[in-house]
Amino acid sequence: MPTLDLTADPVALTAALVDVASVSGEERVLADALEQALRTQATHLEVLRSGDAVLARTRLGRPHRVLLAGHIDTVPIADNVPSRRADGIIHGCGTSDMKSGDAVFAHLAAALPDPRHDVTFVFYDCEEIEAERNGLGRIEREHRDWLDADLAILGEPTDGTLEAGCQGTLRVEARTTGRRSHSARSWLGDNAIHRAGEILDRLASYTPRDVDIDGCVYREGLQAVRIGGGIAGNVVPDECVVTINFRFAPDRSAEQAVAHVREVLDGYDVTVTDLSPGALPGLSAPAAAEFVAASGAEPRAKYGWTDVSRFAALGIPAVNYGPGDPNLAHTREEHVAEDRITACTEVLHRYLAPES
Template sequence: MVQRSLRERGADLGAPAARAPAAGRCSPHAGRGRHGPSPAAGALRQRERAARAPRRRRRGANRVHADWDPCAGPRAARCASSLPELPAGLTPPRQLAELLLSLINIPSVSREEQEVTGWIAQQVAAKDGLQVVHRQADAIVFGLGGRPDVVLAGHSDTVPEQGNLPGRIEAGEVLGLGAADMKGALAVMLALAAELAAGTERRLNPLFVIFGREEVALAESVLSGLFRSCPAILAAQLALVMEPTANQLQAGCLGNIMAELTFAGVAAHSARPWLGRNAIHEAVRGLRRLAELEPHEVVLDGLEFREVVSVTEIRGGVAGNVVPDSCVAGLNFRFAGDRTPAEAEARLRELVGPAGELTISSNAPGAPVNLANPLLQRLRDTRGLALEPKQAWTPVAEFAAQGVDAINFGPGDPDFAHRRDERVSIEALGTSLSILREYICG
């Protein structure tokens, strides 16, 4: 009785499995055994008894879902028009939104992705037909077995919270930390994997890669280690990195240099500044050239990228009555994919000139545009998707460095990424899932 109930509950997206799969070595043929009786059975019996008992609503209980329930009560008519019915076996918009809400409400700021990775592993384990290819604390690779044609990749980490947890659903949108960048994409990936595992016929074989530590410096990249420990990823002909693109195709990406420009001075009493040299004044003069720079347009394969230099932070000063002897400005240089990292550093030093001492803290390469890939062309032909340049750095650069063509495509709106009011529309989630379904199966 318990075994049957566990499988039945696992058939729904977002339902917990009996246990998560153990970490293991990468194997394209790795599968899952049947779950025997587990300690979760007793807890499950308690939940089933509680479900049959009369419910008493506690003050403030389930506030996450209380704000939006379009399929109940007097709003049912509006629900019917805003959430269209789908054929049997496909993921309803409401279910997709609830799946995303579950992901949002598991905090996963960079370097703390273990819990959300474990939860995702439970969802994968609950689906007969899905195979875990590789698992580690902050990443999971899964698919349907066999050599992959295309990789669907997304990061599970977020920037720090800004008062936007827990998430909520209202007015046809899912709001909360990571909704746009990029847990909405993870929900789409899990929903698509569940549909394919249920037996939906497909023409392409996808491999799903979910990893952490993307919202930090490239030196902490999880992907670089995954490429070594799970070479099955590199067997694909194309990678779809599901960064926020508002369901448009965005090719290539900008490289990204983080640097510090230090201005030296001589400390003195502020009443007698001529006895010293004000480092902040030196910074004002030295940064003027950078502040006046216009974006530099670079066209690659017909797509226009914009190289830009920004002063992103500044710090200096000792006290209100001291002429400062040091001032440090943080610089960020975004460069086009036709420059190597070394060429980009040389260009930044040229722009800075003799002003201050430049120290490079990180230098992530950009990615070229490769429009000749046949699987990319197939994706472009799916509903005539528009093609744009990616005016940011994304992990497509890491795939490109390994010889795998990559493209950015995801449901999130980049304009809402990292914002306090971060959100994604339920319609955008459904559109993304529908496009990928057509691409994989059509």
């Protein structure tokens, strides 16, 4: 089992975490190493193992509790492990999404035995794959009290900027039907692919909303992301399916998002295939407002869905804040700037350190 030094510079710790491969479903070695490090180097923390997730928390009786959460899994490796450091950059799978955030959190777990707020650390598994395997879901079912907090901070890549809340996401299939015939006798058929043209026209002319919530502007989008139809090169198709993704502002509930898309596609057979609600920013909550002030950053809306939505569903304000660049997540060229790691560490240390 690899040995992790939580007291090391978070930059070096990032490289160490990257060097322990942890593709989704294969996080056990890294989870073992994190658990061992927390139990031996952060003895002021209560530590819990849940599957391949590792949790730790203070119990100091502070009036507020802050939760720092980061997933330890990565997408499949693309010849980019072990890590490589050059010119102030760490290259490697997971550097941006999100082992640099994990390194910041793990370092703080050891460096702050007496924080001003009680703190819970959650290093969880299987975030990058299907939602039913996400370690946060298991923790919620089996150890619900461990997720209680006045603010949750997820170390998702934000390039050192505070991104509040998140968009909801909805995928539907809109289906058209026709009549199959030989393409040489096309007048005997009714082409379902041609019928899908009206769906595409509606999407192309759709005007999305921009929604300002707590000073964060969420931009909606309704896009066709896949189209399928036809069975052979000489057959008029009798079915066509258009897959559509709606990224919606968190002022809409999941049910309202579905109703809106059905209204836009009125007259067509619409089937919901995936749905996750968004998360409101919640920046007016005291612990969140304090963190905004400590970060010195201008909060912006999170474009995309993250696990902040899970915390919002529990009534817990949540933000995304991490050193990685979201544009580099899941790429072969994934990397993170060392100065971003240092800056994020300093902000969180300033926010959590005891008052002098």
